[in-house]
Amino acid sequence: MEDGCDESDDVTVEVDDDDRRFVSSKNGGDLERGEHHPDRQLVRFYAPQLDQHTESLSLAVEEFLGTVENSLPPREFVQKGKLIILAAHKLIYIGDTVSQCVSDQAASNSLRQCADRLCELLKECVKATKLASEEVGYQEL
Incomplete structure (x- = not known):
């Protein structure tokens, strides 16, 4: 199923020399100079948060993989899984909010x-984490 969003980074936030940020999509939509000024302000507001939560998600995934690779106790595994869920949820919320507000x-x-x-992938992550914790006899999720 083609959903328009894959690993090829369908939506990007870019910064030009004048610190003007805009969203560009492969579908042809640009929130750039001039006609979409309110959209630009919205993206400028959310861009640092998106960067922060993306970095948090990446770090959480790295730490989670470290618990798996090092065979750490189930408690550590579940805790790192929760951090992934939290970081991804924040990104989903921002994406939904911005998508409703841009013109x-x-x-x-x-x-x-x-x-x-991302929401669908998060649901799969939650299911996999629950299944794995049940297999090792840990019930905290």
Whole structure:
């Protein structure tokens, strides 16, 4: 199923020389100079948060993989899984919020698709973490 959002980074936040940020989607929507000024302000507001939560998610995944590779106790495994869930949930929330607020329809659709895709992956992560914790006899999720 093609959802418009995959590993090829369908939506990007870019910074130009004048510190003007805009969202660009492969579907053709740009929140760039001029006509989408309120959209630009919105993206400028959320860009640092997106960066922070993306970095948090990446770190949480790295730490989670470390618990698996080092065969740490189930408590550590579950705790790191929760950090992944929390960081991903924050990204989904921001994606949904921005997609509802931008006026550029193509960018809105692309953001929504990416947030929905991350939500589906998060659900799979929760299921896998629960299953793994049950297999080792740990019931905290």
